[in-house]
Amino acid sequence: MSVFDSLVGQRHAVEVMQRAVGGQGMTHAWLFTGPPGSGRSNAALAFAAALQCERGGCGECQSCKTAVAGSHPDISVTSTDTSVHKVEDIRELVRRAALSPSLGRYQIIVIEDADRLAIGENHKTANALLKAIEEPNARTVWMLCCPTVEDVLPTIRSRCRSVVLSTPSPEQVSGFLLGQGVPDSLAAYAARASQGHIGRARALAVDEKTRNRRNEVVTIPRGLTNLGACMNAAANLVDIAKDETASITERANAKELEDLQAMLGSDTKARSSRTYRAALTELTNVQKQREKRRNLDVIDRCLMDLLSVYRDIVAVQTGAEGALVNEELAGDIRDLARRTTPESNLRRISAVFTAREQMMDFNTPPLLALEAMMVALKV
Numbered sequence: 001m002s003v004f005d006s007l008v009g010q011r012h013a014v015e016v017m018q019r020a021v022g023g024q025g026m027t028h029a030w031l032f033t034g035p036p037g038s039g040r041s042n043a044a045l046a047f048a049a050a051l052q053c054e055r056g057g058c059g060e061c062q063s064c065k066t067a068v069a070g071s072h073p074d075i076s077v078t079s080t081d082t083s084v085h086k087v088e089d090i091r092e093l094v095r096r097a098a099l100s101p102s103l104g105r106y107q108i109i110v111i112e113d114a115d116r117l118a119i120g121e122n123h124k125t126a127n128a129l130l131k132a133i134e135e136p137n138a139r140t141v142w143m144l145c146c147p148t149v150e151d152v153l154p155t156i157r158s159r160c161r162s163v164v165l166s167t168p169s170p171e172q173v174s175g176f177l178l179g180q181g182v183p184d185s186l187a188a189y190a191a192r193a194s195q196g197h198i199g200r201a202r203a204l205a206v207d208e209k210t211r212n213r214r215n216e217v218v219t220i221p222r223g224l225t226n227l228g229a230c231m232n233a234a235a236n237l238v239d240i241a242k243d244e245t246a247s248i249t250e251r252a253n254a255k256e257l258e259d260l261q262a263m264l265g266s267d268t269k270a271r272s273s274r275t276y277r278a279a280l281t282e283l284t285n286v287q288k289q290r291e292k293r294r295n296l297d298v299i300d301r302c303l304m305d306l307l308s309v310y311r312d313i314v315a316v317q318t319g320a321e322g323a324l325v326n327e328e329l330a331g332d333i334r335d336l337a338r339r340t341t342p343e344s345n346l347r348r349i350s351a352v353f354t355a356r357e358q359m360m361d362f363n364t365p366p367l368l369a370l371e372a373m374m375v376a377l378k379v
Contacts, residue, residue, distance in 0.1 A: 002058065003050055003057040003059045003064050006039075006046065007042060008172050008173060010038070010039065010165050010168075013165050017046070017163065021056045022056065027161045029141070029143075029160040030044070030163060031114075031144050031149060031163070032163050032165065033148050035147065036147065037167070038197075040112075040165060041077075045067060047143065048067055048143065049067030052067055052105060052108070074106065074107050074108060075108045076096055076108070078093060078109075079112035079113050081289070081293060084117075085116050094128060094132040097109050100139065101139055106141045107137070107140045108141045109142050113145070114144035115151030130153070130159075133159050144156070144160060167195075168196050170192050170323070173190070174187045174190075177190055177205050182205045186205055189204070190202075190205040192324075192327065193305075193326070195304065195325060200301070213244060217237065218305055218308070218309050220237070220377075222335070224379055227378070229378075230371065230375045230377070234374045241295050241299045241366070244298045248294055249294060257283070260280065264276045296359060296360065299366055299370075300356060300359075300360070303352050308325040309325075312329075313340065313345050314349075316333060316337040317341070318342055339379060348376065348377050351376035354373070
C-alpha cells in the first residue's frame, strides 16, 4: 500500500511526486492543477505524507496516517468557505511556515482554492503569500491547489513547480468504486454520471438522495416545451440547490453556534453583552457567505449534469455516440435528437455556460439567470 494509491488515474502526476520524494526535482513550492474532482487536494496531501514519511509514503506509519487524517502537526491545510481567502488567514500561514518542523522533515502548508487568493484588483492576500514563496525557509514546502495555472498570479505560479492532474476515465472511476465495495451496476452508473469527479462518484454510489436529485436535473430538457415549464424548471432547480445546501450547512451552523455559546455563555446576560453580539454578527455573516458559495457550487454541479444531456444529444446527432453519459435516458436523448438540430443544441450548451458565468462572475441572482437559461433551452 502507498499514500498514492487513492489517486485515481493520475499515474504521470504520481511519478513526478515520487521522484521528488526521492530527491529528483524537489522544490519549495508546488502548484496542483486539474479539473474539479480530479483530486488536487488529495494529491497534495498524499505528497505531503510521502515527504514526511521515512519510507516515501508507505501508508502504514504514524506520519502517513496522521497526514492523511489531517492531524499531522507539521502539515497545515487551509481552505475557504467564502468567495475569497482572508488576508489575515494567509498571514497566519506565513507565520506558521517560518517555524521549524516539530516531528517531520518539513513544515508543509497546503492551500486549497488557491484561485480565491486574488479576486479582481485586490491582490493583498496573494501578495501576502508571494514574499514567503520568494524567500522560502530551507525546510518549508508550499502546496497550492486550483483548477488552472492561470487562476493564480503570474508572480506566484512562476515560483512553483506544476503538477497537472487529469480527469479519470469512467473505467478507472468504476474500478475505484468496485474496490470500495460498490456493486457493479451502481459503480458503472456513478462512474458515468460523475464525469470523472471522484467525490461526486462516491456520493452517487452511496447516497440515494443524491441520485434522485441528479435524476431530477437530467430529466429537465424533455419537459421544456413552453414558457411556463421553463419558469417552473428554473424554480425547481433553485429549490434543489437550496435543499442540498441546507442539508450540508444546517448541522455545521448549529455546531458553530453551540461552540460560540459554550465559549461566551448562553444565558440572557451573556447574550446581551457587546462581545457576544459582535461575535454572533461575525459568525452569521460567515455562515451566510458560506451558504451562498455552497449554493452556487450545487447549482454549478447541476449545470454540469444538464450539459451532459445536451452533449449526449449532439453525440447522437453527429454519429459520435459511443457510450452515453446518461444511458438510462437513451430513449429521451434520441427523441430530442430527432426533434432538434446539432446547431440548436450547441446554442443550448452555450446558454448553460452563459448562465454559469452570470452567476459566478457577475453575481446575477440564480433564479433570474436560470430562468433566462431555461427559455434558451426550450424545444
